[in-house]
Amino acid sequence: AVDNIVSALKTHQPNGAASVGSKRPGNAPTPGGSGAIAGGPAARKRRLADKGGDAAVVEVAADGPSPEVVQTLEGSFLHVLDILEIVLTGNRQSPKWAEYSSLLNAQCDSDAVDQGRLLAAIALLFELVPESLHKFAPKVLEFLQSATAGSEYLDESIRCWQQFVNFVGVQRLKPLIPAVVGELLQIAEQLKRQNPVSCQQFCDSFFSGVIDSSCKQHPDVVVLLPALPQWSELRAARAALEKAVGPQKQNTFVERLKVGLQQLENTTQQAVRRAALDHIRDLVAVQRAISPADVSELNTTLLAKLMRALFKFLWESSAWPDDQLKCGQLLGAIGAV
Numbered sequence: 001a002v003d004n005i006v007s008a009l010k011t012h013q014p015n016g017a018a019s020v021g022s023k024r025p026g027n028a029p030t031p032g033g034s035g036a037i038a039g040g041p042a043a044r045k046r047r048l049a050d051k052g053g054d055a056a057v058v059e060v061a062a063d064g065p066s067p068e069v070v071q072t073l074e075g076s077f078l079h080v081l082d083i084l085e086i087v088l089t090g091n092r093q094s095p096k097w098a099e100y101s102s103l104l105n106a107q108c109d110s111d112a113v114d115q116g117r118l119l120a121a122i123a124l125l126f127e128l129v130p131e132s133l134h135k136f137a138p139k140v141l142e143f144l145q146s147a148t149a150g151s152e153y154l155d156e157s158i159r160c161w162q163q164f165v166n167f168v169g170v171q172r173l174k175p176l177i178p179a180v181v182g183e184l185l186q187i188a189e190q191l192k193r194q195n196p197v198s199c200q201q202f203c204d205s206f207f208s209g210v211i212d213s214s215c216k217q218h219p220d221v222v223v224l225l226p227a228l229p230q231w232s233e234l235r236a237a238r239a240a241l242e243k244a245v246g247p248q249k250q251n252t253f254v255e256r257l258k259v260g261l262q263q264l265e266n267t268t269q270q271a272v273r274r275a276a277l278d279h280i281r282d283l284v285a286v287q288r289a290i291s292p293a294d295v296s297e298l299n300t301t302l303l304a305k306l307m308r309a310l311f312k313f314l315w316e317s318s319a320w321p322d323d324q325l326k327c328g329q330l331l332g333a334i335g336a337v
Contacts, residue, residue, distance in 0.1 A: 073125075074132050080125070081136075081143045088118055088147050119147065119156035126163040133167045140164055141176050141271040145183055154190060154198075161187070162206060170213040175267065177214050178224040179275035184210060185226055192231065203233040211237040215244035223259050224279055227286070253287045253294050254302065261302075264309050273313060274323055280306075281330045288333065295334065306334070 073080070126133055126140075133140065144164060148157035161184060165173065173180060184207050191199035215222055222244045228234050260283060263276035287294050298306075310327055317323040 073128055074135075077129065077132075077136055078139055081139060084118070084122065085143055085146055088115065115151065116153040116156050119151070119153055119160055122147065123156065123159045123163050126160070126167060130163075130167040133164065134169070134172045137164075137168050137173065137176060138269045138271055140168075141179055141183075145179075145271060145274075148183070148187070154187065154194075157187060158202065158206070165210060170210065170217055174218050174221060175269070175272055176275075177218060177221050178226070178263075178279060179271045181210065181214070182226050182275055182278055185228070188233070189229075192233065196233070199231075200233045203231075203237065208234070208236040208240070212240040215240045219244050223256065224263055224276070226278065227282060253283065253291075254298070256283055257298075257306070258302070261306055261309060264313065270317070270320065270323070274320075274326075277313060277323070277326055277330065281326060281333070284330060284333050303334075307331075 141164070144160055148160060151157045161180075165180065170177070188199055188202055188207055191202055211225075211228075214225070222241060225241065228238050228241065230238075257280065260276050260280040264273055264280065267273055267276070284295060310331055314324055314327045314331075317327065
């Protein structure tokens with residue numbers, strides 16, 4: 001069965017679905033979801049129950065899956081994500097390859113995979129378990145980070161992130177919010193380079209809403225969100241942040257560094273630790289440009305605590321070379337001051 005799924009994801013194009021999986025980086029994204037895949041079953045609107053103030057309209061298949069299918073999928077959901085990640089990345093150095101290689105007889109060359117079609121299938125996969133997706137939120141976040149990083153299929157990537165955020169809800173995403181915002185900001189940067197109109201639409205209809213909901217529901221997490229560029233497209237998002245931050249605007253570099261360090265030390269989820277690392281790295285980079293002395297004159301106790309946390313992160317991130325590189329860059333930035 002797995003062989004058939006892998007083969008279908010690589011080569012199958014259903015009748016009337018030529019547009020699915022096609023590269024569309026220049027087209028405006030459709031943050032609300034553009035409907036069922038062409039040639040698929042009719043779709044109906046489902047309004048999710050308000051999850052912490054976030055109600056979203058998404059499209060799901062008219063004939064929903066049977067309870068047996070949902071139960072089976074929930075029981076194997078993490079394995080499905082692992083297999084899809086292998087198919088997408090073709091990374092045979094991953095520890096997951098050893099676990100699943102016997103199931104994947106076909107060549108898992110990422111260049112041979114129709115990535116647009118795969119991302120569209122992932123969005124549909126989320127629609128099969130909308131009420132249960134929160135159970136797998138940290139794993140789904142790590143998967144989407146890997147699956148959509150630098151993808152040219154922006155429409156499909158955006159749809160996956162929308163389904164994830166809408167189904168789980170900002171309320172339940174609290175510990176993951178900084179990581180989610182960081183990933184969405186990277187998508188916005190891609191869109192801005194390729195099509196400013198698409199970037200404006202994405203920011204207005206999705207990104208700014210995530211920021212606003214996060215500020216209202218989790219004001220204590222706001223300080224960990226990545227700094228937003230001074231783009232006109234992000235005017236509404238910056239306004240929401242500034243309103244939520246309030247007195248915290250006066251937090252010193254050391255105070256903000258302690259918050260990020262606490263986040264890095266106290267979580268075991270790689271996606272959250274990655275976001276905390278990015279936050280610390282941005283803080284150090286900005287402060288080096290403004291006042292290098294503030295970095296070089298960190299008190300010995302705080303500096304030692306930071307170095308221990310970074311070395312621990314480096315040691316425990318052997319399966320994520322990109323994370324190790326970021327950590328090494330931060331260590332270098334601190335040591336160079």
